[in-house]
Amino acid sequence: MRIAVAAGRDGGGALRRLDDRGAPAGPVETVADLVAAIADRERADAPRWVWPSTARLYPALLDAGVRVARCHDLELVEGLLLGHAGRHGEPRSVRAAWARLHGLPVPADPPPPREAQPQGLLFDDVADDVTEGPGARAGDRTAHAGDDELEQVVAVHAEQRRRMAELPGFALLAAAESAGALVAAELSHDGLPWSAERHDAVLTELLGPRPTGGMRPRRLQALADRISEAFGLRTPVNPDSPAQILKAFASVGLPVTSTRAHVLKRIDHPAVPLLLEYKELSRLHTAHGWSWLDTWVSGGRFRPEYVVGGVVSGRWATSGGGALQIPRVLRKAAVADPGWSLVVADAAQLEPRVLAALAGDRAFAAAAAQGDLYEALSEAFRGTATGERSARDQAKIALLSAMYGGGTGEAVRLLAVLRSRFPQAFDYVEAAARAGERGDLVRSRLGRTCPPPSDGWRRLTTAGDGDGDTPSPEDDRSHTVTAAQALRSRGRFTRNFVVQATAAEWALILLATLRRRLAELGPPRLVFFQHDEVIVHTPDGLAEDVAAAVHASAEEAGRLLFGRTPVVFPMGIAIVGSYADAK
Structure with missing residues (x-):
């Protein structure tokens, strides 16, 4: 009805x-x-x-x-x-x-x-x-x-x-998306148990006492002072200003184009480790400091605002609270109520398993029927290892490169091995990439569809189809390079879209079926979700029942999405008092 x-x-x-x-x-x-x-x-x-x-x-x-x-x-x-x-x-x-x-x-x-x-x-x-x-x-x-x-x-x-x-499969997609909206509202309403005292203690340990009047925390100010001293300049350097940092490096004969961490790490200067530490602590203070605590934690609960389907692939986003990027150092603040536990469950190697089920590659699906997919795939790479990299590591590099579009250096050789041993899996993502480069749409298992390319992309990648002056050889070469980059970029996007969007559908169905099972148990509540991880707050006596419900829901999600498949979707589960103890 x-x-x-x-x-x-x-x-x-x-x-x-x-x-x-x-x-x-x-x-x-x-x-x-x-x-x-x-x-x-x-x-x-x-x-x-x-x-x-x-x-x-x-x-x-x-x-x-x-x-x-x-x-x-x-x-x-x-x-x-x-x-x-x-x-x-x-x-x-x-x-x-x-x-x-x-x-x-x-x-x-x-x-x-x-x-x-x-x-x-x-x-x-x-x-x-x-x-x-x-x-x-x-x-x-x-x-x-x-x-x-x-x-x-x-x-x-x-x-x-x-x-x-x-549209075949679309009814299930609509039901899962709608169920996800119910879950999102309930997650915000119920909230993840959160200790403001523990959060404050972590911040105080790392940053010093809570500052007043808009001042920097003590630890950040000390680092800022040491950064200025390291450059030896008369005028203090503001580490929050990229322009001042670039100018400071130029003044000591080390011109750089960016203050990003990977750029700074290539520079041999005493200010670099101080800047890296400052950036890390400043990020914590800005994104999850005392202001965040005042805004998003109330009544002993962290209550984020989720946006269902906020990413084009169907992954969720947040409109406040940053629930999808909780720093590991703050997980100790997520603590269960007395007499209750947190059941923390995450899907192991979800996207590679989704690819195995999507592609229908028998050899690849057989490997995905194992607990450790990369280890099961590693047999194909034994005898090809170079240096200290294991066959398992090479299998992981090859598979991630296939899904995300890596194609340089060692990845080229490893991709060739992957293609020869698992051609259907390789061809599945390659077909999605070629469709993207043509400007076509690609879809998830249930029909979620990628956005079409922009008009600017089409103009850029369509050379010689329009009217106008003939470009000079220099302009033509520049256009070709830029167009090629645009084509590769969209190919990488659509290559991953078909896998990531289907993985998001699996996660939605997991949430919907787990929510139903938890309702049958009574008190347990879903209190947290991010991509392929869920947390349930439950009375201690029901923790094992919740764990069983998670496993059953993961199995049901795979069956509803893919039908009969040898691919398994194992869930790593930890029953803990604090989120920090789960991993």
Whole structure:
């Protein structure tokens, strides 16, 4: 069963039952308390909720203690469908989809959801998105969403269902993406257990006491002073200013073009180790220092804001909190509550295993049926090792080069070995690269589609097709080099896209199936996710059950995505009191 939702002002709204095709299966029901109505229907029927945007509506439900099992996120699914048609970046809201459906001017998407709603305006942003859409009359805002508002939701959903029926695998992608939106909202609501005291202790140990008045922490200031002394200049050097650093190196006869770490490491000067240490500590202070702690940790929980599908490959991003880049040194601040544990699970060698399942290369898939894929592949490289690099290391280099587009130095020889032993796997990513260089679109297993090349890319890589003056030999050589670089760059992008996007789908299905299993267990909660790693906060007595649920979900994700395959997706699991103890 599906139920369409339209939110209105003052906490009201409207509901309507739909069949699986999206057609109305009952009358419009106007409700004065939308939260209570959704809670009642969830308990009675556990339908798939059809609503404009999980990110805009679900947090309010979570704040009221209401959780739902399934939904269809119209905004996310519209984005997937637009992408499949090569129309990335077009507005994807219900208002925009409704306008396209009726040949009306397409409005821009609304700004991101507000972090918090004023009391009494629980669903105002949702109501505004709907009631101000095409065809709405000026001032036509009622206390509760009515037929006009719900009509857009129902019509857009039915059109999406029609389009999805023509695309094999897309229904699973839409369901997984929508489930991911539920998970993302719940992760932000529940939060990762976080000790502000431990975090402060780490910062104090590394940087010195918390500074006041915008001053540098004591350790950073000491390093800044030593950097100036190392250059021996009368005027202090500001290590936060790349221009001053470049000028300082030039003054001592060491001109450099960048202050990036890999450039500085090639210079023999006493200021270099000090600068590298300063950059590392300054990055910690800026990205995850005391200001971060004040902003993102409350009530003993770190509550980031995830963006589902925030990267074109389908990987998540964050709009705040930097959850995808927690420094290892701060993981000791992530600690379970008394009597509880953190179950930390990460997928081993996920993307290479995904490639094995995608390509259907029997020899490669047989290797991916092992616990250590690189070790299983290493047999192909025995006898070719040079220097101190092991056969396993060479197998890893070759496989990563195939997926990410490496093609110089040692990688060329290793890729030749890989191609001869596992031709189907090699040809799979090569075909994606060649498609990208032609300007074609490539897709994931379920149909997530890469963006098309820009008009500038097409102009750059199409030599001699346009009118204009004939370029000089010098200009022609310059154009050729630049065009070749552009072609290789897009080829590398599409080569990896087919693998990374499919890996992101596997991770989404893992989240969805694990969320379902955890709901059956009761108290355990998903509290953290990044790419191929999840953390569950659970009572100690259920930790082993959670670990079993993780393994079962990984197996189910592989089966749902690839069908029958010998490839396995093992999960490394640690049951710990602190995230720092997991690895």
